[in-house]
Amino acid sequence: MPGFTPGRRYQPPFMPFKRQPFKKRALAAIELAVKGPLFGCRMCGNCLLQETAFICPMECPKGLRNGPCGGSTPEKCYVDESRPCIWYKIYERSFQLGREALLLEVLPPMDWNKAGTDAWSDVFEQAGNVGVKNIVAGLTSGEAGSVSRTLDSIFRPVRQPDWWQGDSEYHAPKYSEPASELESRLKAGEFVVAAEVTPPLSINTDKLKQHIEMLKPYVAALNFTDSASAIPRMSSWACSKMAVDLGADPVMQITGRDHTRVNLQSGAMGASALGIRNILCLTGDSMTLGPGPQGRMDIVDLDGIQMLWILRRMRDEGKYLDGREIKHPPKYFLGAAASPFASNMKFQALREQKKVNAGAQFFQTNVVFNADALDEWLNEIAKRDILDKVYILIGITPLKSYKTAAYMDKKIPGIVVPKKILKRMETAKEKGDEQAEGVQIALELIEKIKSKQGVSGIHLMAVGWEEIVPRIVSEAGLGKRISSQVEEPARSSSKSQRSAQLVDFVTG
Numbered sequence: 001m002p003g004f005t006p007g008r009r010y011q012p013p014f015m016p017f018k019r020q021p022f023k024k025r026a027l028a029a030i031e032l033a034v035k036g037p038l039f040g041c042r043m044c045g046n047c048l049l050q051e052t053a054f055i056c057p058m059e060c061p062k063g064l065r066n067g068p069c070g071g072s073t074p075e076k077c078y079v080d081e082s083r084p085c086i087w088y089k090i091y092e093r094s095f096q097l098g099r100e101a102l103l104l105e106v107l108p109p110m111d112w113n114k115a116g117t118d119a120w121s122d123v124f125e126q127a128g129n130v131g132v133k134n135i136v137a138g139l140t141s142g143e144a145g146s147v148s149r150t151l152d153s154i155f156r157p158v159r160q161p162d163w164w165q166g167d168s169e170y171h172a173p174k175y176s177e178p179a180s181e182l183e184s185r186l187k188a189g190e191f192v193v194a195a196e197v198t199p200p201l202s203i204n205t206d207k208l209k210q211h212i213e214m215l216k217p218y219v220a221a222l223n224f225t226d227s228a229s230a231i232p233r234m235s236s237w238a239c240s241k242m243a244v245d246l247g248a249d250p251v252m253q254i255t256g257r258d259h260t261r262v263n264l265q266s267g268a269m270g271a272s273a274l275g276i277r278n279i280l281c282l283t284g285d286s287m288t289l290g291p292g293p294q295g296r297m298d299i300v301d302l303d304g305i306q307m308l309w310i311l312r313r314m315r316d317e318g319k320y321l322d323g324r325e326i327k328h329p330p331k332y333f334l335g336a337a338a339s340p341f342a343s344n345m346k347f348q349a350l351r352e353q354k355k356v357n358a359g360a361q362f363f364q365t366n367v368v369f370n371a372d373a374l375d376e377w378l379n380e381i382a383k384r385d386i387l388d389k390v391y392i393l394i395g396i397t398p399l400k401s402y403k404t405a406a407y408m409d410k411k412i413p414g415i416v417v418p419k420k421i422l423k424r425m426e427t428a429k430e431k432g433d434e435q436a437e438g439v440q441i442a443l444e445l446i447e448k449i450k451s452k453q454g455v456s457g458i459h460l461m462a463v464g465w466e467e468i469v470p471r472i473v474s475e476a477g478l479g480k481r482i483s484s485q486v487e488e489p490a491r492s493s494s495k496s497q498r499s500a501q502l503v504d505f506v507t508g
């Protein structure tokens, strides 16, 4: 068991892709012999130990290098429940050692040319550039901060290559006109509603188009998931394009699980040209959740934070990741997921700050069932001074049954269903009234959330029950109202009939 890596499971070291000269091979063997037993080093060749409180992050089954995913819990990793989340351990130790500020630096994706090779020669070379005299003076001067400045002068250029240059700073968007309808309404101060639409499992788009038409009068934007739970469906960009054609504002979701650095950039460029102007960057659910056969599970080319960093620079600096200039840069409003209850809220808030620094302009949170507990997370976010830099849309799911509520509470990482709500759904089940109770709970939550400072809207995830969205939006006083005789307009009437039954009212 490596001395400095708590609860680590053995994973084999990486091998270099190309044959290395003898000197490099010898140095790599010595490095592995030293760092293997101490840190469980896997020889990724892009060492991050300085930033991660000396716990190697390459233990993470998703290979994440910028923090935990939304599925982490203090007890276990959701990809492999037999081990703890290594990122939780890194956060814990960083806070204990007072090194948490280091976790804000946006770290680059792997340079795979270096995988399996030694990281030490880069460090020695940089130490040579700084100069032995300067290093000794810096480490022994006794001045406040001198040691960390000296170490930073050696390790920072190694971990932040020229093609990345990540930092811990906030970078305000460099444009003024809103890129999308969603951004425009948020900037105008409207309490917005976004709703998720599940993409179809086949090429039949009738239901998809029906849902878009049905929901667009009620929402500011429609989210299309990107093969959620690693189950292939119609792509998010194809659904988003259909939404654009039908006059709705789509939020195209992109997962790091299914995108490499090359097609992230080409896809975002194409989407912007097609009029898709909201992009939500997600690391993505692990392949282990999918029905299989499963692809490689332990490596994502990019995590959500790296995706934001790349897309923001393409838009605001007009540059591809490789440094090539973009004559006509893409336009988009960038979003990310936030998971208030996934772990310690202090840890989550740090992670949300890193996303905002990388480029997130809006958050859509995981499903929330406890509006009161949300205050703690909002307080943590406020302490990190990001409430005025990001719009927050709280995730709401109308419960269809007691079974769904119990499943979400037990099985879905980051979702907590309070006992009181479980009890209400159980009682409603006995009375044969589950759906009505689920809607009532959603309305009560929205009512509480509406008054919270720092919250800019809600994100309705009806998960296959899209027909209920108009009723919830209307009864929550957030958009068009349907007549009292009509419960679920899409089911019961045509578009023109529905229009006649609608009474417009828009709240602030």
Ligand code: SF4
Pocket: 035, 039, 040, 041, 042, 043, 044, 045, 046, 047, 048, 049, 056, 057, 058, 119
């Ligand atoms: S970050 Fe990479 S080089 Fe550093 S200890 Fe972990 S596997 Fe080894």
